[in-house]
Amino acid sequence: MQKYNSFALGEIVNTKILQEIQDKFCDATGLAAVIVDVDGKPVTSPSNFTNFCKMIRANPIGLARCMASDDKAGRKAMEKQQPVIYHCHSGLTDLAAPIIVNNEYLGAFLAGQVILPQDGDRRNRLWFQTADLGFAPEVVEEITGVITVVPENRVKAAAQLLYIMSNYIVEMGVTNITQRQLMTEMKAKADLETMLKASELKALQSQVNPHFLFNTLNSIARLAMLEGAERTQNMVYALSDLLRNNLRDLDQLSTLRDEINSLRDYLLIQQVRFGERVQAYIEIREDLQDMLVPVMTLQPLVENAIIHGLEPKKEGGVVRVSANVQDGRAVVTVADSGVGMSPERVRQIFREEKRAVSRGQTTGLGIINVHKRIQNHFGGEYGVIIDGQPGKGTLINVHLPYSRCNY
Known part of the structure; x- marks a missing residue:
């Protein structure tokens, strides 16, 4: 596999961050997506793949064709130094955005699995192009009948967004590796975990141009509004606000009201993903919403509840946020x-403080991170208390000084 400074793509890039952005992109746009390395092999888990593509990839010959098609598309995007739109080997419309660091091709961000309006009889040709794989015509007809038809301009806008986000994050990953190596060589005596957190934030803020990124998101949202795609418009605005919130300095304090607004953006995106499986309720009195809390306090806790508590349950469940x-x-x-957690798992979460910051799906911040930041601001008598039992859900209480709640 091709390397960059002796690192493979999965070592250079924080693949969890790419997975999170990939998942959010799919939730917001409805497109399928996956990130591949220089050989066309997946680095992330596929998101929102159509049943048609899942069926083809379950066939060894079909999977080999998909990987070859992905590899070809990624290299074509690299040659053009920009995203490309193409038809995959099965006949669906896909797009590829190259991942490039210092003019070196590391892989591609692939999305699509849709049909363009101008393709006309494309559905009819899907079976013919995969007939040798042995699929029953009636099965192919049924699962291709629900494949989304997407205007070409929306696909192009999605390609540009993928290109911006993937390459900025790759650059951030390379910078983080360099900083980590320098700190090791210098044998810094300062707390390594704090330094890494600070360097990651500075790397992100120095490399990502937030105005450019948010302007791009807003352009896509306006395009969705012009096309009458109100749900997509709302999702893109929510993603924009969520990313803007994630770029804030974690050492700052925020009002509980602002945290609630950010949480509503996160829940809007998750509602598209989980539908009726996840019900969320925010029940906080108006007079408590001006209290001060550390930035990014609520979202990591609710995220943990959804991803680790409710998602494993087939029937889903409910998460409630309240305050008194x-x-x-x-x-x-x-x-x-949700599924709850054992006392041993609770103890393990707090033991992780000595080893590494546990990471959430979206924020990159785990429960212990919230706990530590609260104690850094207000003292050791405050913080997070977890009460959970297997099969009986989880209760997280965040203790804060009420005397510091008002301006």
């Missing part, structure tokens, strides 16, 4: 009806 005052201190509660 107990014994002179504010307590914010995140309760879910």
Whole structure:
């Protein structure tokens, strides 16, 4: 496999971050997506793949064709130094955005699995182009009948967005590796975990041009509005606000009101993914919403409840966010009806403080990170308390100083 400074793509890039952005992109646009390396092999788990493509990839010959098609498309995008739109070997419309670092091709961000309006009889040709794989015509007809028809200008806009986000994050990954190596060589005596967190934030803020990224997202949202795609418009705006919130300095304080607004953006995106499987309720009195909390306090906790508590349950469940005052201190509660967790798992979460910051799906911030930041701001008597039992859901109480709640 091709290397960059002795690192493979999966070592240079924080693939969890790419997976998170890939998943969010698919939730917002409805397109399928996957990231591949220089050989066309997947680096991330496929998101939102059509049943037609899943069926083809389940066939060894079909999978080999898909990988060859992905590899060819990625290299074509590299040659052009820009995203390309193409027809895959099966006949669906796909797009490829190259991942390039210092003029070196590391892989591609692939999306699509749709049909363009001008393709006309494209559905009829899907079976003919995969007939030798032995699929029953009636099965192919059924699963291709629900493949989305997407205007070409929306596909092009999606390609540009993928290209911007993937390449900025790749650059951030390379910078983080360099910084980590330098810190090791210098044998810094400062707390390594704090330094890494600070360097990651600085790398992100120095390499990503937030105005350019958000202007691109807003352009896509306006395009969706002109095309009457109100749901897509709302999703793109929510993603834009969520990314803007994630770029804030984690050492700052925020009002609970702002945290709630950010949480609503996150829940809007997750609602598209999970539908009725996940129900979320925010029940916080108006008079408590001006209290001060560390930035990014609520979202990582709700995210943990959804991803680790509710998603594993076939029927889903409910997460509730509430707040009250107990014994002179504010307590914010995140309760879910998910799979729960054992006392040993609770102890393990807090033992991770000595090893590494556990990471969430979207924010990159785990429960322990929220706990530590609260204690850094307000003292060791405050923080996160977890109460969970297997099969009976999880209750997270966040204790904060009520005397510091008002400006």
